[in-house]
Amino acid sequence: MIYVIIFGFLGISWFMSWKLKSKFREYSQVPFRGNMTGAQVAEKMLRDSGINDVTIHSVEGELTDHYNPANKTVNLSPDVYSGRSVAAAAVAAHECGHAVQHAKAYQWLGMRSKLVPAVSFASRWVQWVIMGGALLAMAAPTLGLGVIVFGIALFALTTLFAFVTLPVEFDASKRALEWLNSANMTTSQENEMAYDALKWAAMTYVVAALQSLVMLIYYIYVYLLRSRR
Ligand SMILES: [Zn+2]
Structure with a gap:
């Protein structure tokens, strides 16, 4: 059952990245009322939002x-x-929506930034810790299971990070669409297309978060099976 769900999610995340790329290619062919480059759009949105200390690369x-x-x-x-x-x-x-979040001290972005150092440590070591714990458990079960619990805690941190990312992403898109509309950059039809493109980008984050949650449940399930033996 759990393997069906894991493989199902692999299929869904493959489909999502394909869909996002094809949507992006489609809307890359569509001109918009503002008729500026992305870099110029970014500069204007930053200026309109009163941000002067962010550079565009x-x-x-x-x-x-x-x-x-x-x-x-x-x-x-x-x-x-x-x-x-x-x-x-x-x-x-x-992306400028994120800069505005930063300037306005949007709390979910702040939380996400605080998690970054721990999460980059966790994602680098989690597989090794869990694998090491499983090997160690053969010789010293109690110690091995302790190491596995630590590994699962590291993985849970990456899952938490994936979920904290969601409000940050949705909010940045909301700010982007509102500005494109209020700055008269897009017609209502173009704004619909921009919404559609950003929706698919956000969906890839939703799928990644759910996928991470499924893996976390899987690790906990395997741990409980082993620790009962
Ligand atoms: Zn984003």
């Missing part, structure tokens, strides 16, 4: 766009940075 890759609160940079992929499309405008505005 171009980064390699496809859908690699992100806001980095550590050095206050909006990082846009080449297609977004120099693209003049609904998709580019939507993504650029979304």
Whole structure:
């Protein structure tokens, strides 16, 4: 049963990333009323929001766009940075949405940032700790199970992080769509398309969070089976 769910989620997350890419490609062909590049859209949204200490950069890759609160940079992929499309405008505005969250001390972004160091440690070591605990359990069961519990706690931290990310992502998209509308960047039809593109981006985060939760339940289930023996 649990394996069916795990494989089901693998299938769904593959479908989501395919869907997101195809939606993005579709809306990359659609011009919008503002007729600016993603970089110009980002600059205007930051200025309109009264933000002057955030810089905009171009980064390699496809859908690699992100806001980095550590050095206050909006990082846009080449297609977004120099693209003049609904998709580019939507993504650029979304990343600026994160910059606005940061400037306004939006609490979920603050919580997410606080979790980053622990989560990067956890995601680097979790597999090794659980595997090491399972091996150790063969020789010293009590100690081994203790190590496994520690590993599961590390994994739970990454699951928590995936869920804290959700309100941050939804809120950034909401801010982006509101600004695109109020700054008269998009027609109502273009705003619908921007909404659709950002919706699929958000869905990949929802699937990732649920997938992480399923794996957490799986680890706890296996642990309970072993510890009963
Ligand atoms: Zn985002």
